[in-house]
Each structure stands twice: as structure tokens, then as C-alpha cells.
Amino acid sequence: MDNKQRKQIIENAKAFFREEIVQNHIDGACKRASTLSEYNINPFLFKYLANFLTGNDKPESIARALVLPRVLGSSINTSFGMKIQNLISSLFKGLGSTTQGIDIEFVDVTDGRKKYCQLKAGPNTINYDDVTTIINHFNGVRNLARTNNLNVGINDMIVGVVYGEESELSSHYKKIRNSYPVIIGQDFWYRLTGKDDFYFELIDAIGEVALEVDASKVVENTITTLAKEIELKYK
Known part of the structure; x- marks a missing residue:
């Protein structure tokens, strides 16, 4: 970015x-x-x-x-x-994905690979039913990628949680983690922007x-x- x-x-x-x-x-x-x-x-x-x-x-x-x-x-x-949900739409205006079930696509600075990301606001903002929906979306993208001979691995499908700490993630996110990565807060923003302090820069700007x-x-x-x-x- x-x-x-x-x-x-x-x-x-x-x-x-x-x-x-x-x-x-x-x-x-x-x-x-x-x-x-x-x-x-x-x-x-x-x-x-x-x-x-x-x-x-x-x-x-x-x-x-x-x-x-x-x-x-x-x-x-x-x-x-x-x-x-309005926050999610506002933050990433102009950065949306054209892939069904995916909010944004970006190159992760930690491994240089393209990530297909579903965005969630905070560590407690999904419910039980969301778990199956998210996993099914990710499975569908990977199946489509295989059909089109694209190299999309499990670790390339991620849930990006906009704010919060690792220790705050709900049990629903932890269930998703059994299948796909969930990246939260400072780590998510670093992977997206390449700036280790971007999360705090964003917090200061809002304040x-x-x-x-x-x-x-x-x-x-x-x-x-x-x-x-x-x-x-x-x-």
C-alpha cells in the first residue's frame, strides 16, 4: 500500500x-x-x-x-x-474487492503474498452463524482459484479485524482460526499498510x-x- x-x-x-x-x-x-x-x-x-x-x-x-x-x-x-458496518464501508472506500464474499485484497508485507480479506470491526462483532458463512465464502474462493489455476493457499484467506487485541477475540473467531487466519488490530494494519504504528496513527486521527x-x-x-x-x- x-x-x-x-x-x-x-x-x-x-x-x-x-x-x-x-x-x-x-x-x-x-x-x-x-x-x-x-x-x-x-x-x-x-x-x-x-x-x-x-x-x-x-x-x-x-x-x-x-x-x-x-x-x-x-x-x-x-x-x-x-x-x-458503516465504519467498515467508510474506512476502505475505494479499496474494495471484486471477488464475491471478499471485502478487500492486498499484498501482505509479512510474506509478500496477496490476501483475500473479509473485514470485521471488533473482537466481539460476529455471531455463531457468521462462522459458517465466512468459512464457506473462503472455501468458495479457493475452489474458484483452483478452477482458474491460481495459487491461493489457506493462509491467503484471512479475516481482518479492524480494532482490538489478540486476547480479546471471541470464541467465534477462534473457531474460524481452526480453518483460516484471523488477524486483529495493530498486526492487521501493519500487514495492510506496511507501517508498524499505523493503527495508533489511525486512533490519534480519529481522536x-x-x-x-x-x-x-x-x-x-x-x-x-x-x-x-x-x-x-x-x-
């Missing part, structure tokens, strides 16, 4: 987060988090959590203890999970997208709005 293609992946990732994640985070998650009715407040915990976090139980502190877990945890993880909208102000405004409602209800 050349430098132009690497840069394209970085730009694709940033575009995905701008279009699919950031605006929804602001207009959806933060807006909902600024309204008290969105919370199922435990009366035994909300002041305790505010004191634990800030050392006082003023309305702003209560609001901060409620808002931060919501906008930095559950809501963004749910939103990202729902858009995982920078939040700076474009000064998200810290959005969060503070959310806390302030909720604090006013808390003050009215609990004064």
Missing part, C-alpha cells in the same frame, strides 16, 4: 466520525443528557456520587456526576456499535476530530443546563 492510500484511510476514518458519530453525539446524546427526565435517578446515590466526584453536592456537581458517564460511556458506545467542534464546551453546556433543572427540583 502506498502513502496516498494510507492517507486516504486516515481521511476516510475522520470523515466517518465527523458525519456518523460527532454530530449524533452532540445533537443526540448531549441533548438528551441535559434533561433530567432522561435519568433514572437513585435517590440514595446521586448526592453520594456528586460528593465522590467533586467533594460537594451542589447542583452542578450532581449534574456532572450524571452527565459524564452518559455522554462519555453508554451513549457513545451504543451509537458506535450501531454504526460499525482529533472531537477538537474540531470544541466538544469540551458542548459537555460543559450540557452540565450547566441539567444543573439548572436539578436546582429547581431539589432546592
Whole structure:
């Protein structure tokens, strides 16, 4: 993969987060988090959590203890999970394969051989039924290759997992591994791009997208709005 293609992946990732994640985070998650009715407040915990976090139980502190877990945890993880397939499509725009059942084809820098790759987002993003489907696709490609006298080995058919660590792979991926390689995270990106640190470069680029909208102000405004409602209800 050349430098132009690497840069394209970085730009694709940033575009995905701008279009699919950031605006929804602001207009959806933060807006909902600024309204008290969105919370199922435990009366035994909300002041305790505010004191634990800030050392006082003023309305702003209560609001901060409620808002931060919501906008930095559950809501963004749910939103990202729902858009995982869009991430795959966005990252590899322009790099698709014409082979049925294969997402991308590339030359692996570790062995110089062409790989036929099915892409998956994370270490827990396939289910039991996906195992058979993936293996059948790979078997079909190898059978077609033999028919056309092409040298395609078992190790040339791979599942590429975009993010995560080896130790996090689910049992479903491990079943696939009995037949074909599963390459995850940093190792996958190195094999694809030839850059050992590309995975972390990609993570940094995505993180920078939040700076474009000064998200810290959005969060503070959310806390302030909720604090006013808390003050009215609990004064």
C-alpha cells in the first residue's frame, strides 16, 4: 500500500466520525443528557456520587456526576456499535474487492503474498452463524482459484479485524482460526499498510476530530443546563 492510500484511510476514518458519530453525539446524546427526565435517578446515590466526584453536592456537581458517564460511556458506545458496518464501508472506500464474499485484497508485507480479506470491526462483532458463512465464502474462493489455476493457499484467506487485541477475540473467531487466519488490530494494519504504528496513527486521527467542534464546551453546556433543572427540583 502506498502513502496516498494510507492517507486516504486516515481521511476516510475522520470523515466517518465527523458525519456518523460527532454530530449524533452532540445533537443526540448531549441533548438528551441535559434533561433530567432522561435519568433514572437513585435517590440514595446521586448526592453520594456528586460528593465522590467533586467533594460537594451542589447542583452542578450532581449534574456532572450524571452527565459524564452518559455522554462519555453508554451513549457513545451504543451509537458506535450501531454504526460499525458503516465504519467498515467508510474506512476502505475505494479499496474494495471484486471477488464475491471478499471485502478487500492486498499484498501482505509479512510474506509478500496477496490476501483475500473479509473485514470485521471488533473482537466481539460476529455471531455463531457468521462462522459458517465466512468459512464457506473462503472455501468458495479457493475452489474458484483452483478452477482458474491460481495459487491461493489457506493462509491467503484471512479475516481482518479492524480494532482490538489478540486476547480479546471471541470464541467465534477462534473457531474460524481452526480453518483460516484471523488477524486483529495493530498486526492487521501493519500487514495492510506496511507501517508498524499505523493503527495508533489511525486512533490519534480519529481522536482529533472531537477538537474540531470544541466538544469540551458542548459537555460543559450540557452540565450547566441539567444543573439548572436539578436546582429547581431539589432546592
